[in-house]
Amino acid sequence: MSDFHGLYQEVILDHNRKPHNFRAMAAPDRRAEGFNRLCGDKVTIFLKMDGDRISDVSFQGSGCAISTASASILTDTIKGKTRAEAESLFQKFHELVTGKSAGNGQEAEPAGLGKLAVFSGVSEYPARVKCASLAWHTLHNALDDKHEVVSTEADEPVPGEIR
Amino acid sequence: MAVIPHEILSSTIEGPSSNGFDVYKIREDFPILKQRVNGKPLVYLDNAATSQKPKAVLDALKRYYTEDNANVHRGVHELSQRATKAYEDARVKVQHFLNARDSHEIIFVRGTTEAINLVAMTYGRKNVGAGEEILISAMEHHSNIVPWQILCEEKGANLRVAPINDAGELLLDEFEKLLNSRTKLVAVAHVSNALGTINSIDRIIKLAHRANVPVLIDGAQAAPHLRIDVQALDCDFYTVSGHKLFGPTGIGVLYGKAALLEAMPPFHGGGDMISSVTFEKTLYNVIPYKFEAGTPNIAGVIGLGTGIDYVNKVGLENIGAYEHELLSYATARLSEIAGLRIIGTAKDKAAVLSFVLEGVHPHDAGTILDQEGIAVRTGHHCAQPVMHRFGIPATTRASLAFYNTKEEVDALVDGIKKVKEIFG
Numbered sequence: 001m002s003d004f005h006g007l008y009q010e011v012i013l014d015h016n017r018k019p020h021n022f023r024a025m026a027a028p029d030r031r032a033e034g035f036n037r038l039c040g041d042k043v044t045i046f047l048k049m050d051g052d053r054i055s056d057v058s059f060q061g062s063g064c065a066i067s068t069a070s071a072s073i074l075t076d077t078i079k080g081k082t083r084a085e086a087e088s089l090f091q092k093f094h095e096l097v098t099g100k101s102a103g104n105g106q107e108a109e110p111a112g113l114g115k116l117a118v119f120s121g122v123s124e125y126p127a128r129v130k131c132a133s134l135a136w137h138t139l140h141n142a143l144d145d146k147h148e149v150v151s152t153e154a155d156e157p158v159p160g161e162i163r
Numbered sequence: 164m165a166v167i168p169h170e171i172l173s174s175t176i177e178g179p180s181s182n183g184f185d186v187y188k189i190r191e192d193f194p195i196l197k198q199r200v201n202g203k204p205l206v207y208l209d210n211a212a213t214s215q216k217p218k219a220v221l222d223a224l225k226r227y228y229t230e231d232n233a234n235v236h237r238g239v240h241e242l243s244q245r246a247t248k249a250y251e252d253a254r255v256k257v258q259h260f261l262n263a264r265d266s267h268e269i270i271f272v273r274g275t276t277e278a279i280n281l282v283a284m285t286y287g288r289k290n291v292g293a294g295e296e297i298l299i300s301a302m303e304h305h306s307n308i309v310p311w312q313i314l315c316e317e318k319g320a321n322l323r324v325a326p327i328n329d330a331g332e333l334l335l336d337e338f339e340k341l342l343n344s345r346t347k348l349v350a351v352a353h354v355s356n357a358l359g360t361i362n363s364i365d366r367i368i369k370l371a372h373r374a375n376v377p378v379l380i381d382g383a384q385a386a387p388h389l390r391i392d393v394q395a396l397d398c399d400f401y402t403v404s405g406h407k408l409f410g411p412t413g414i415g416v417l418y419g420k421a422a423l424l425e426a427m428p429p430f431h432g433g434g435d436m437i438s439s440v441t442f443e444k445t446l447y448n449v450i451p452y453k454f455e456a457g458t459p460n461i462a463g464v465i466g467l468g469t470g471i472d473y474v475n476k477v478g479l480e481n482i483g484a485y486e487h488e489l490l491s492y493a494t495a496r497l498s499e500i501a502g503l504r505i506i507g508t509a510k511d512k513a514a515v516l517s518f519v520l521e522g523v524h525p526h527d528a529g530t531i532l533d534q535e536g537i538a539v540r541t542g543h544h545c546a547q548p549v550m551h552r553f554g555i556p557a558t559t560r561a562s563l564a565f566y567n568t569k570e571e572v573d574a575l576v577d578g579i580k581k582v583k584e585i586f587g
Contacts, residue, residue, distance in 0.1 A: 008531070013586070063524060064526040128530065
């Protein structure tokens with residue numbers, strides 16, 4: 001299985017099997033939905049805010065291992081962070097999965113990403129960037145209190161319309 | 164589903180068969196198949212998306228551009244005459260391939276999608292009015308849904324959809340009930356790209372004609388695998404995609420009965436589709452040229468003609484028999500895998516295996532198979548209504564061609580086992 005360590009790292013597979021914070025929230029302060037129509041990945045992010053700080057976060061949805069693990073690790077990572085800190089992580093995460101981080105894939109752990117670094121392999125699979133980024137775009141909308149459904153299919157360089 | 168023991172199938176597939184069909188020899192004709200992908204021998208099982216091209220087609224394209232390139236139907240010079248001859252010879256090849264009555268019933272278009280849009284925007288616009296209906300099936304590709312929706316919206320007409328059963332077979336009784344005096348056209352796939360179902364188009368056409376309704380058959384998935392006889396079928400329109408028929412991309416065919424084509428208004432305006440132009444009045448050219456405005460895809464047409472020559476050389480009957488054996492073998496092997504469910508189990512099926520794996524999203528399966536050098540398609544296959552019908556967002560699809568082997572099916576099975584190991 002070692003050939004898949006680029007993308008399907010054990011941490012990702014674990015989060016896919018047993019996603020963290022996988023539950024609906026009774027009275028969230030913020031919530032947003034993401035849906036990639038073409039591949040069927042669906043995610044709903046729930047937030048509890050304490051002023052500017054994210055005091056609790058959970059998600060629900062269904063999708064591929066990359067999208068599920070990404071949402072799960074997102075919830076672990078942003079709990080307790082301020083809005084600005086969460087947005088800054090999103091920025092770094094997006095650079096990582098789209099291959100724009102300096103020294104991508106070479107360094108043991110890209111700076112400041114912590115556990116999110118397990119997604120460094122995604123940049124080599126352009127068709128899967130949208131899976132990894134869906135939860136983060138949805139979080140962004142939740143923080144902005146935007147209610148339209150997010151799609152990240154524009155992140156995919158080649159749309160899925162083939163016979 | 165009948166499970167066929169391996170040893171029986173192995174003995175029938177391995178080695179040259181009595182009719183001279185030797186898959187290993189055929190593979191030599193397809194240079195692309197020789198490569199390794201991600202360190203593994205390429206196993207190309209995405210033939211329903213596009214087929215690979217034999218060397219003969221690649222050579223024909225190169226030869227055309229190297230030796231004969233010129234515009235058609237225009238010049239008196241030698242090169243133009245050569246290009247025109249090659250272009251029109253290919254039309255006759257397509258005519259014979261489909262057994263059309265006349266080569267003028269063969270119109271070159273960009274592909275099946277353009278062929279269907281052409282019929283919707285010319286025949287449809289002229290003949291379909293408010294409150295009238297177009298009847299399709301629940302297994303259609305988006306390209307045989309959306310052009311009709313556009314037409315219906317423009318005309319205030321209604322799109323009706325004949326349902327399918329859990330095996331992915333069209334319910335002919337329901338289809339018949341939907342035919343009525345408001346129905347102006349039936350448009351149905353010959354073979355479903357997502358399920359592999361071979362529709363009983365002869366019966367569909369008979370039922371529709373009994374109600375005086377013309378029929379368009381989307382033959383994109385059928386032409387590479389089945390013998391087609393548009394006269395015996397008596398279909399009114401038939402569409403073919405060149406790149407699925409071992410030809411280049413960007414070329415396809417619309418067959419139409421001459422009387423229908425002659426009565427239809429043109430699709431695109433421009434050069435070659437006119438007989439005379441003044442600012443007051445333009446007279447249109449005769450068929451097929453009326454529908455071939457502008458410089459056509461000359462190289463594409465020549466490449467398609469060469470693809471058809473290649474298929475004829477191998478023999479459609481040989482292709483059909485071999486693919487059927489391969490499908491039976493693949494169906495039996497996939498059925499051994501716990502947690503794998505085949506979507507599309509029609510009695511009459513082309514070599515398409517759409518499946519879902521319990522607990523594994525098709526995109527994850529597709530990525531892991533790709534790492535094994537195996538090219539399959541994952542997603543909704545441009546047939547979202549089919550996915551809705553089966554309550555799934557997507558499938559993994561392996562679609563076979565006559566150059567695929569039993570060993571490649573085994574590689575797919577091993578790859579799926581690896582997927583299960585990783586996600587287990």
